[in-house]
Amino acid sequence: MKSLVESAPEFSTEATPVFPTESPILQVDNLTKVYTLGGNPLTVLRGITLSVKVGDFVALMGPSGSGKSTLLNILGCLDRPTSGSYYLGSEDVSIMSDDQLSDIRCRYLGFIFQQYNLLPQYTVVENIEVPLIYQGVKIDEKTKSRCESLASLVGLGDRLDHRPMQLSGGQQQRVAIARSLANAPSLILADEPTGNLDSSTSIEIMSLLRILNSMGKTIVMVTHENDIAAWSKRILRMRDGQIESDTPNVPIPIPAGLRLIDPNVLINIVGEIGEI
Amino acid sequence: MNPLTIGLLALLAVVLLAAVATEKTRKSTVLALRSLWLHKLRSILSMLGIIIGTTSVIALMSIGEGSMHDALEDIKRMGATNIIVRSVKPPEDSSKRSFVALYGLKYDDMADFATIPSINRLVPMRVFPQEVRRGNAKHNSRVVATRPEYSEINQLDLFKGRFLVQDDDFLMRNVCILGSTTASTLFPFQDPLDKDVAIGQFIYVVVGVMKDRMPTGGGGGSQAAEDFNDDIYIPLNTARTRFGETISIRSAGSRSAEKVELHQVTLTVSDIDLVRPTGVIIEEILNNPRKHPRKDWALTVPLDRLEQAEKTKQRYSRDLGLYASISLLVGGIGIMNIMLATVTERTREIGIRRALGAKQRDIVTQFLIEAMVQTGIGGMVGVAIGIGLVFLLPTMGQMPWMIELFGPPGPPPILHQESILWALSTSIGVGVIFGLYPAFRASRLDPIEALRHV
Ligand SMILES: Nc1ncnc2c1ncn2[C@@H]1O[C@H](COP(=O)(O)OP(=O)(O)OP(=O)(O)O)[C@@H](O)[C@H]1O
Ligand SMILES: [Mg+2]
Numbered sequence: 001m002k003s004l005v006e007s008a009p010e011f012s013t014e015a016t017p018v019f020p021t022e023s024p025i026l027q028v029d030n031l032t033k034v035y036t037l038g039g040n041p042l043t044v045l046r047g048i049t050l051s052v053k054v055g056d057f058v059a060l061m062g063p064s065g066s067g068k069s070t071l072l073n074i075l076g077c078l079d080r081p082t083s084g085s086y087y088l089g090s091e092d093v094s095i096m097s098d099d100q101l102s103d104i105r106c107r108y109l110g111f112i113f114q115q116y117n118l119l120p121q122y123t124v125v126e127n128i129e130v131p132l133i134y135q136g137v138k139i140d141e142k143t144k145s146r147c148e149s150l151a152s153l154v155g156l157g158d159r160l161d162h163r164p165m166q167l168s169g170g171q172q173q174r175v176a177i178a179r180s181l182a183n184a185p186s187l188i189l190a191d192e193p194t195g196n197l198d199s200s201t202s203i204e205i206m207s208l209l210r211i212l213n214s215m216g217k218t219i220v221m222v223t224h225e226n227d228i229a230a231w232s233k234r235i236l237r238m239r240d241g242q243i244e245s246d247t248p249n250v251p252i253p254i255p256a257g258l259r260l261i262d263p264n265v266l267i268n269i270v271g272e273i274g275e276i
Numbered sequence: 277m278n279p280l281t282i283g284l285l286a287l288l289a290v291v292l293l294a295a296v297a298t299e300k301t302r303k304s305t306v307l308a309l310r311s312l313w314l315h316k317l318r319s320i321l322s323m324l325g326i327i328i329g330t331t332s333v334i335a336l337m338s339i340g341e342g343s344m345h346d347a348l349e350d351i352k353r354m355g356a357t358n359i360i361v362r363s364v365k366p367p368e369d370s371s372k373r374s375f376v377a378l379y380g381l382k383y384d385d386m387a388d389f390a391t392i393p394s395i396n397r398l399v400p401m402r403v404f405p406q407e408v409r410r411g412n413a414k415h416n417s418r419v420v421a422t423r424p425e426y427s428e429i430n431q432l433d434l435f436k437g438r439f440l441v442q443d444d445d446f447l448m449r450n451v452c453i454l455g456s457t458t459a460s461t462l463f464p465f466q467d468p469l470d471k472d473v474a475i476g477q478f479i480y481v482v483v484g485v486m487k488d489r490m491p492t493g494g495g496g497g498s499q500a501a502e503d504f505n506d507d508i509y510i511p512l513n514t515a516r517t518r519f520g521e522t523i524s525i526r527s528a529g530s531r532s533a534e535k536v537e538l539h540q541v542t543l544t545v546s547d548i549d550l551v552r553p554t555g556v557i558i559e560e561i562l563n564n565p566r567k568h569p570r571k572d573w574a575l576t577v578p579l580d581r582l583e584q585a586e587k588t589k590q591r592y593s594r595d596l597g598l599y600a601s602i603s604l605l606v607g608g609i610g611i612m613n614i615m616l617a618t619v620t621e622r623t624r625e626i627g628i629r630r631a632l633g634a635k636q637r638d639i640v641t642q643f644l645i646e647a648m649v650q651t652g653i654g655g656m657v658g659v660a661i662g663i664g665l666v667f668l669l670p671t672m673g674q675m676p677w678m679i680e681l682f683g684p685p686g687p688p689p690i691l692h693q694e695s696i697l698w699a700l701s702t703s704i705g706v707g708v709i710f711g712l713y714p715a716f717r718a719s720r721l722d723p724i725e726a727l728r729h730v
Contacts, residue, residue, distance in 0.1 A: 078631055078723045099635050106633025117628045117727065121307060121314075133299050134633035183633070 024051045024087075025187055025218045026075060031084030033070050033241075044070045046241040048084070052220060054186070057213040057251065059229035060222045062238030068222045069191055071238070075220060076109055076189040077101045088187075106134050110180030110217075112190035116172040118164040124151055124175050125160045131183040150178040154208065170201035177208055188212065190221040194228055206231040207254045281694050284701045291704055295645055304642040308649035311618075322614035323654030325607025326706065330655045330699035332599045334662025337692035339669075340592035346687030347585030354578035355429055359543045359555050361385075361562070363536050366570040378522060378535040379572035386541055388561050394554045397544035399425045402515055404523045404539070408508055409474040410462040417458050417508045419475060421515030429542050435459075437469050437484030444483075444511040451514075453484035455507035473508075478518050480510060551579045604702060607654065608710035615647050615714035626718050627726025639719040647711025648704050655703030659696050666691045 033045040044067045052058055060068050073079040074086065077093055078101075086094045093104060110131075111117075118127045128147040129139060137143055151160055154174035156167075164172050173193060180188055190209070194202035210231055213219050221232065229235050230252045237245040295305045312319045320327075354360065363380025386400055402421040407414055420426075424440040432439060435456065444451050452473065459468050459482075468482045489504045522535040543558070545551045555577045562573050619626070626639055634642075666689045672678055673685030 073724050076631070078727075099637075102630070102633055102635040105631065111631050113727070117624070117631070119625055119628060121310060130629070131632045133303055134629070134635075134638060137299070139299050179632075 023054055025054045025056075025089065027051045027085075027087040028075070029085045029087075031071075031074065031081045031086060033067070033074065033079075034082045044241050045074075045081070048241075048243060050236070050243065052218060054218055055213070055216050056218055057209075057231070057233040058220045059232035059235045059249070060220060060238065061224070061226075061229055061235060062244070064224075066238040067241040068238055072189055072191050072220065072222050075187075076111060077104050102134075106131065107183065108186045110183065110185035110188040112173070112176050112180050112188065112193045114192040114195040116164070116169070116176045116196075118172055118175055118179075120164050123161045123163055124156055124167075124178075127164070127175055128179045128182050131179065135183055147178075147182060150181055151175070153181075154178045169196050170198075170204065173197060173201075173205055174208070177205070177212075181212070186218060188217050188219045190219065192222050192224065194223070194225070199227070202228060203255065210251065210254055281697060284697050288697065288701050288704070291648065295648070300638055301641060301645060304645040305649060307642075308646040311646070312650065312653060318614070319650065319653075322610045323607070323650055323657065325603050325605075325610045326651050326654030326703045327607075327658040327661065329600050329603035329607050330658025330703055331662040331665065332603065333596060333699045333702075334659055334692070334695050335665045335669075335689070336592045336596040336599070337695035338662070338666040338689035339686070340589040340596075341692040342687045342689035343588045344585045345690050347581045350581050351578045354576070354581075355544065356579055356582070357545045357548050357551055358429060358578055359545060359551065359558060360540065360576040360578070361389075361543070361558060362540045362574050362576070363538065364572055364574045365534065366572045378537075379570070380536040381538040381541055381573055382567070383521075383537055384567065385562065386538065389541065389543055389558060392554060392557055394545050394547065394550040395543050396546045397425055397428065399423055399429055399542040399544075400512060400538050401426070401540040401542070402512065402519075402523055402536075402538060404519075404536075406475055406508075408458060408462065410471070413462045413464075415458050415461040416506070417455070417475075418506050419515070420507050420509050421512045421519075422509060423512055426509070429544065433487035433489065435485045435487045436467075437482070439484055440509060440511055445513045448514045448517050449511060450478055450480045450518075451483045451511065452480040453486060453509040454482055455486050455505045456488040457505035458508050459485045475508065475510070476518065548579070551577060600702075604706050607651070607703070608706045611647055611651055611707060612710040612714060614650070615643060615711055616717070618646070619643065619714050619718040622718075623721060623726045623729040626721050627723050627729065630721075630723035631727060636719040639721075640715045643715035643718050644708060644711045647715065648707035651703045651707030651710075652700070655700045658703070659699055662699070663691060663696075665689075 028048055028050040031045055031048040031050075032043065035042045035044055048071060060072065062068055070079070074081050077088070077096075080101075081094055084094070085092060088104065088108065091104075093101065096104070105111075119130065122130070125144070125147050128150050129143070132139065132143055132147075148157070148160060151157055154177055156162075156171060156174055156178070159167065159171065164175070167175065173196075177193075188209075193209070194205050197205065206228060209219055209221070213233075219232075221228075223229050230249065232249055233251055235245075235247050235249050236243055294301060296302050361381060366379055383400075386398060389395060390398055399422060402419075404419055406417060406419045408417045408419075409415075422440070423445055424442055426432075427439045434453075437453070439453055440451070443449070452475070454462070454468055454473075462468065462473060463471065468485055471482050472479045473482060474480070486504070486507070522537050523539075524535050543554070545554045555575060559575060562568055562575070629639065629642075670685065670688040673682070679685070
């Protein structure tokens with residue numbers, strides 16, 4: 001993350017959150033998901049009840065097949081629950097049409113995937129622009145320079161015209177993070193964001209997510225690794241489609257030596273929390 | 277321009293505008309062009325049907341246009357209300373080899389023609405080669421013995437003097453008008469007006485000189501090409517007294533000779549609707565076996581050329597419809613095939629776009645634009661090749677192997693401009709129609725499934 005740093009003061013995890021608020025950003029009630037495989041029902045989520053506050057940083061853990069991704073996809077409005085309710089802000093998402101869900105994804109959500117999922121035909125800047133295009137935003141000099149600043153924010157200011165194929169995994173994931181920020185989302189959903197990365201690159205990515213969280217972005221992240229979950233403020237463990245435990249966590253500090261940019265500068269780039 | 281053309285033009289403009297109207301469609305267009313460029317060979321192969329289709333539309337429409345134009349030119353030259361009757365040497369009768377055959381139109385026939393009420397002008401002509409002399413200068417001219425009305429049915433541009441007048445004919449004056457080549461050969465340094473020339477044993481006074489006139493092409497086989505510059509015009513009655521009632525032509529090296537009274541009669545009909553009925557009447561008159569035991573005449577109705585040309589054009593349009601619809605169908609299927617492959621290939625991309633907020637209709641639009649860009653570019657390539665063909669065909673048609681394959685070249689094609697519009701709009705339309713299903717399929721993919729696709 002050296003690229004973020006100029007003469008800014010060392011970032012402190014003790015700093016007060018920029019948007020301290022206790023209201024839930026999402027509220028899930030008795031949520032179930034049943035797949036039908038060859039006529040047999042397969043219950044993947046069995047009655048999930050969960051509430052996430054604005055500004056929280058949740059790590060979702062659990063063994064393979066426990067339903068973490070399924071839950072995250074529902075939270076991300078990519079999938080619909082079989083039963084139960086899901087309120088995002090004050091809106092019941094579980095009854096929305098496909099178009100409305102697209103709108104929600106477009107306006108309020110940012111996604112980070114294990115496989116990065118960049119568009120191979122597009123350059124770094126063009127990839128970051130995609131969410132804006134689907135918002136119907138006119139791409140002008142202003143939005144362009146915003147996307148470029150987002151790229152510099154994740155340390156890729158000198159790779160604006162590279163294609164994903166020309167970047168390392170860590171660099172691609174940083175582009176994905178920059179892209180997830182393009183529409184100034186309120187909620188960032190990450191499914192094993194460091195799953196394909198080595199430990200030092202993982203630290204860079206997690207530091208970045210920490211900073212974003214301290215800016216007020218709510219983050220829900222799926223991970224297998226305790227080292228990664230340690231960066232979060234709250235750890236949820238799942239088993240067999242249910243939440244097994246829900247414990248608060250004191251996030252580990254950003255390692256010394258990773259000097260980061262002034263949050264007030266950052267906020268200009270990352271943008272405010274969207275209203276929900 | 278007809279309403280259809282204007283409509284198509286508007287449609288084309290709307291489609292093109294839509295392709296660059298919003299950020300989304302603009303991005304899709306750029307992306308489509310990019311992937312076309314990336315997979316050049318694949319694109320060309322999948323566009324082949326469209327390319328062939330549009331090429332044949334342009335080429336065939338232009339050939340049709342060319343033959344139509346040719347026919348109209350012919351009619352302009354020969355006159356739409358004219359009927360031309362010519363003397364034609366009947367098939368040789370081998371048993372009477374040395375017989376001096378009298379054949380062709382008679383003065384009698386002309387008198388018969390004159391009784392037809394719908395005919396308001398008759399221009400008889402005797403045409404025969406003859407040496408014209410002036411002092412030591414000689415020129416092998418074509419003597420045209422005719423009436424003053426000749427000038428009304430041919431565009432004659434006088435350089436000097438006058439053409440024949442009625443009195444020349446009544447009084448059987450020995451006057452003549454020279455074609456430009458005849459004049460310049462006989463009078464290289466002098467003004468020919470009022471000078472004498474000799475045709476046969478008789479002396480004629482030059483009363484007029486014609487302007488240089490471009491030789492006309494053979495009118496679609498109905499008439500031989502004519503070079504008017506070697507002509508010398510004299511009054512018909514003069515010719516009758518000086519050369520006799522029949523003209524004998526003894527071809528070199530042959531013992532047989534030919535005798536003809538009249539070589540051609542051009543009849544002008546009072547109303548264009550009466551041209552064909554009048555033609556039938558003339559045919560009946562000439563079919564009289566007592567007067568014409570053998571078929572020694574030929575009838576040309578320039579108006580028929582129009583019908584011929586319209587038939588040709590219709591035939592081309594019909595062929596065109598067939599070729600174009602087959603190749604556009606094949607082209608459309610090619611595009612559908614490639615689009616289905618593209619959708620499968622890019623399933624993950626679709627998932628990513630959906631996750632980032634693309635609605636189903638955004639995905640439909642993207643793939644429709646992609647299909648339209650393919651067929652649109654294919655159409656443009658086809659149009660370019662078609663236009664190229666239109667300009668190359670006249671030269672290519674002259675090549676021996678082309679003549680062997682397709683026979684002698686027809687009239688040169690003329691670029692049919694509206695067909696460019698048709699070709700482009702139908703190829704884009706094919707893109708829309710055949711792109712719809714793959715695009716729809718892409719949009720119905722489940723975002724999560726699509727994201728999981730490898
Ligand atoms: N589309 C589907 N159809 C049928 N079953 C599915 C489908 N998607 C997921 N499942 C099943 O749901 C269960 C939970 O899957 P999920 O991907 O949520 O697990 P996970 O906790 O994310 O596992 P991992 O840590 O390996 O990613 C699995 O048993 C899986 O087989
Ligand atoms: Mg998973």
